[in-house]
Amino acid sequence: MTTEIKAPQFPEAVADGTVATWHKKPGEAVARDELLVDIETDKVVLEVVAPHDGVVGKILKEEGDTVLSQELVGYLEEGEGASPKPAEAAAETKAAPAAAQPEPSTNSAEDSWGPAVRKLIAENNLDPSQIKGTGKGGRITKEDVLSHLKGGAAKPAVKETPKSGTPAPMPAGAVNIDFGDREEKRVPMTRLRARIAERLVSAQQNAAMLTTFNEVNMEPVMTMRKNYKDMFEKAHGHRLGFMSFFVRAAVEALKKYPSVNASIDGTDIVYHGYYDVGVAVSTDRGLVVPILRDADKMNFAEIEGKVVDYGKKAQAGKLGLDEMTGGTFTISNGGVFGSLWSTPILNPPQTAILGMHKIQERPMAVNGEVKILPMMYLAVSYDHRIIDGKEAVQFLVTIKDLLEDPARLLLDL
Incomplete structure (x- = not known):
């Protein structure tokens, strides 16, 4: 069958x-x-x-x-x-036409070739052993044959100069161009990467994007995490991270400044009465933004559990379309990669995005004294078409104030 x-x-x-x-x-x-x-x-x-x-x-x-x-x-x-x-x-x-088909073979490598590869090899009377396969497991692809033909089918395969380390496998459709010791690889952009590029360019071209910055003293949040991390993990089965604090602080700030939670639809401004917060996650295939739906109704444990679950799904490529559709506001954490300062790009049709960064100890003036404190730069990029500078700055200051006094998040103050 x-x-x-x-x-x-x-x-x-x-x-x-x-x-x-x-x-x-x-x-x-x-x-x-x-x-x-x-x-x-x-x-x-x-x-x-x-x-x-x-x-x-x-x-x-x-x-x-x-x-x-x-x-x-x-x-x-x-x-x-x-x-x-x-x-x-x-x-x-x-x-396929009989003239284009090679004789049946019991060679396991040949069995893995596609019809187009078989046809090109037969029509050009090529020696497969001279063609470098870049497909999965060394399989010869159509692009390998074409690349071989461009380089001259009669020429023997050029030996690669041994290099230290194991080279990463070439993606499907990649073309390896060897100029001696100056090698280049031309790799087709993945569909997901192309879509990300399209959206980011569109955001810069179609929005009046500005960025405002501030800094937050992370010592109160870090102290709270240190005091309760063991109890939290024992009670909920996962660690207490920073993202739950930022999500809760962002939601409270969004409630105060609804234009930051809005979007533009043509000539209309759509004010959303719900808070679906996207959390940007970097994967091998590109940046994805799964959504924490109704984040205002989630507690710290629910937020952390969902973020961990989304992270695992993203790395495994198992996020569903429904988990990445929508969203009224986005949080991006470049600090996990060591970024100290950045200007995040809007995630259309949203009108604002919060950028977190690396926590860095710095000397700060506190009540006339110099203290070493764990500080983080925060950035909010926003669409100036519907968000005024005053609102953007006050929105970011609200987040700063809540993080520097995290008890207010629990007391709804």
Whole structure:
């Protein structure tokens, strides 16, 4: 029995996707619910798993190919073997002109080639052993063959100069250009990265963006964390971090200054009566912003638990589109990477974003005396079209005051 492997049903806002990674090769055995392929859209990475035990058959969509919702990407055969079924070879022969198909082979490396690779190798009478494969597990991709042809198919493969350390695997579609000791890699931008770039450029072009700064003494928050961290972790099962303090302080400030929690829709200003706070998370695929919905109704433990859960999902590429859609305000923490000062970029259609930074001990004047205190610079970037400078500054000062006296967060003062 042959089962079709199809791309998932994409959300309404997603037109198409890109095959990011095949986790199995043709002929490899898979178990039910085992991951077969990742489909990357401009918003989220979707996983396709095996519907039953079997063997991966013919792959129709290679890494880097564009796919539509529910489009066929490959086949799953019944069986336990580690080589393609005869039915697969027959289907492949039927799918392409006979003149373009190479003779059947039992070579396991050749079995992993896509139809386009087989055709190019056959038409140009190439020696596969001279082509450097950059696909998963050293598999030869279409781009590898084209790159080889551009460099001259008759030339032997150029030996790479040994380098210290293990080089990172090249992404699908990457082209390696060797100029001796001056190597370059041309890598296609992922769909998610391209979408992030598009949104960030749009934010700068379409908003009157300004940034205001302040600094906060983090000693009171750090003291509270130190006093209660063990009790908190024992009671709730996770650590007490800084993000819960900032989320709660931001929500209280948003209540006082509703224009900071608003958005622009054409010529209208939309004032949101709820507080969905986005928390920016950096991943290997790019920046994602999962949403803490109704953050005003969440306590410290709920915020910390959700942030930890989102962080794990983001790193594993398992965030759902519904978890990243919407949001009325965003918090970005560049301090985890050592950033001391930055100007965060708006996350459209939101009109403001709070930037946290590294906590740094600095000499400060306190009541006429110099003290060494753990200080953090805060930044709020805002859309000046609907937020005046006075509001932005007062909004940031409110956050500062709440963090320097965190008991007010618990007493609703």
